[in-house]
Amino acid sequence: MKLFADYHTHTIYSHGTGTIMDNVNAAKKKGLKEIAITDHGLRHFTYGVKREKLKRMREEIDEINENNKDFKVLLGLECNIISSDGQIDLDDEAMKYMDIVLLGYHMMVRLKGVPSYVHIYGRHYLSKISKSMAEETRQSNTDIMINAIKKYKVNIITHPGARISMDTGRLAEAAAKTGTALEINSKSNIMTVDYLKVAAGHGAKFVINSDAHKPEDVGNFRNAIKLAEMAGLTSHQIINAVKS
Ligand SMILES: [Zn+2]
Ligand SMILES: [Zn+2]
Known part of the structure; x- marks a missing residue:
């Protein structure tokens, strides 16, 4: 399987070590044709992109695109869930700068209001102690994510099931309807062959x-x-694969 794009990379604008240009050069060296710069969403406590930097990121990317006709750079954010009804840390003003929207569950996010902390983080920790709460929490986390992808145009759900537990089968069913790709994250080993098969069965699309x-x-x-191939996925199910 051959891929033409990497749609999830971090830079010094959150907690990556390279500049936008460093990531672009690395992607070109690997023979890719597209890259997305997707630093952490605005309400991540420690790594979130500062809102006032978005304009500069956009300008930097526009200039790179201007000078590289055979390579494309997209600006995105890896957004966070910020409330128990599925709001995310992306508003119309920030959206103006975006080419692509990623969304994932993360810890250390400034949520909206105390009930959201109780509902999301509180239950997350309790479910680690109480087995009886674990399944209920998993389903409620899934509902929140499904609400979010119905409310917002989300292109990719990052590392589904990592950090905060979700019913990834049910999520895949909803993602297939909203046209949101599920990420097979090369860094985290949360995905399994069985999960990919179930998700594919629901008609979900993937991104590596x-x-x-x-x-x-x-x-x-x-x-x-390796995982995608073991699950028998084809290039037509993976949005950044070269179609064969
Ligand atoms: Zn990330
Ligand atoms: Zn992440």
Whole structure:
């Protein structure tokens, strides 16, 4: 399987080590044709992109695109869920700058209001102690994510099932309807062959990403490609695969 794009990479605008240009050069070296710069969403406590930097990121990317006709750079954010009814940390003003929207569950996010902390993080920790709460919490986390992808145009759900537990089968069913791709993240090993088969059965589309936090990791897809192939996925089910 051959991929033409890496749609999930971090830079110094959150907690990556490379600049936008470093990631672009790394992607070109790996023979890719497209890259997305997707630093952490605005309400991530420690790594979130500062809102006032979005304009500069956009300008930097526009200039690179201007000078590279055979390579495309997209600006995105890896957004966060911020409320128990599925709001995310992306508003109309920030959306103006975006080419692509990623969404994933993360810890250390500034949520909206105390009930959301109780509902999302509180239950997450309780469910680690109480087995009886675990399944209920898993379903409620899934509902929140499904609400979010219905409310917003989300292109990709990053590392589904990692950090905060979700019913990935039910999520896949909803994602197939909203046209949201499920990420096979090359860095995290949360996905299993069985899960990919179930999700594919619901008609979900996938994307294989590096989630690189340093330029040398851009385009590192080895683990994810192996998994996709073991699950029998074809290039037509993976949005960034060269179609064969
Ligand atoms: Zn993430
Ligand atoms: Zn990431």
